[in-house]
Amino acid sequence: xxxxxxxxxxxxxxxxxxxxxxxxxxxxxxxxxxxxxxxxxxxxxxxxxxxxxxxxxxxxxxxxxxxxxxxxxxxxxxxxxxxxxxxxxxxxxxxxxxxxxxxxxxxxxxxxxxxxxxxxxxxxxxxxxxxxxxxxxxxxxxxxxxxxxxxxxxxxxxxxxxxxxxxxxxxxxxxxxxxxxxxxxxxxxxxxxxxxxxxxxxxxxxxxxxxxxxxxxxxxxxxxxxxxxxxxxxxxxxxxxxxxxxxxxxxxxxxxxxxxxxxxxxxxxxxxxxxxxxxxxxxxxxxxxxxxxxxxxxxxxxxxxxxxxxxxxxxxxxxxxxxxxxxxxxxxxxxxxxxxxxxxxxxx
Numbered sequence: 011x012x013x014x015x016x017x018x019x020x021x022x023x024x025x026x027x028x029x030x031x032x033x034x035x036x037x038x039x040x041x042x043x044x045x046x047x048x049x050x051x052x053x054x055x056x057x058x059x060x061x062x063x064x065x066x067x068x069x070x071x072x073x074x075x076x077x078x079x080x081x082x083x084x085x086x087x088x089x090x091x092x093x094x095x096x097x098x099x100x101x102x103x104x105x106x107x108x109x110x111x112x113x114x115x116x117x118x119x120x121x122x123x124x125x126x127x128x129x130x131x132x133x134x135x136x137x138x139x140x141x142x143x144x145x146x147x148x149x150x151x152x153x154x155x156x157x158x159x160x161x162x163x164x165x166x167x168x169x170x171x172x173x174x175x176x177x178x179x180x181x182x183x184x185x186x187x188x189x190x191x192x193x194x195x196x197x198x199x200x201x202x203x204x205x206x207x208x209x210x211x212x213x214x215x216x217x218x219x220x221x222x223x224x225x226x227x228x229x230x231x232x233x234x235x236x237x238x239x240x241x242x243x244x245x246x247x248x249x250x251x252x253x254x255x256x257x258x259x260x261x262x263x264x265x266x267x268x269x270x271x272x273x274x275x276x277x278x279x280x281x282x283x284x285x286x287x288x289x290x291x292x293x294x295x296x297x298x299x300x301x302x303x304x305x306x307x308x309x310x311x312x313x314x315x316x317x318x319x320x321x322x323x324x325x326x327x328x329x330x331x332x333x334x335x336x337x338x339x340x341x342x343x344x345x346x347x348x349x350x351x352x353x354x355x356x357x358x
Contacts, residue, residue, distance in 0.1 A: 014086040032171035038347035109268035111153035134160035151289035172343035184214030194224025198263030282329035299334035
């Protein structure tokens, strides 16, 4: 079966967004993907989901123009589209998103009321089309969100992105902590810096902070602490070769997230995570088993969770092993591929 994979472009990397890329690299048995990416590039600031007039104007203009450009669907048995694509396809298609439109509007931009309701109705009507074979999402939380928005629950399927485990590790001294977040406030960059600075007896700890520094205070903190290495962004190759193999703890005290793929990326490498007890994350991270969770905004618990893992290498090892097993059970490419193939055949 040839399937057209209509994938949005990542404004920072220029390649397909991570969720779409995971599908492209791990097609279901018997499926061949043909990739179609955006013809128009988003500016880099569009990688930030923060709602402001500039982002809204850029996003709306680019979205409208992109959808005026037709795509060649010839030869494809079906189409697999992603996120907020609303093209009219002339054959069966499957749509994939990590969260419902209503969840995105409420959780990322705090847009509620009539505007949210009308937008949800429009997008749900699109997904309820008879040509839409199914809606793929990544968590039970998101599945409930689609149903609440008005999408036919019988056509919503939880099929997370595929991840294989990774054993690449390098020996090193001390304890290396990684934070990876594109939005300083939403991803908890400020809380990460405070938790790291509050560690006791952590002279041998180092923090690699990958993401922008959103405040003057954060910039002063990084400049004054030689244990912190900060970069606004790193290439995927640099992260894979130079950073991930030496990480002992991954921290992401996110305030709003649909799934947090970076958490799974850490777990598949056998790295315990310190993150937030948001519904989709709590479906993946077993608190006290594969990582440590704290409630959103609870910086005291966040700091104590980080301190606990810094102080106990044996605990890090046990949790890392459990994290890898969790990924093997939930995200194994073959298991995920077979589930996705069933969605493609749904309703035939």
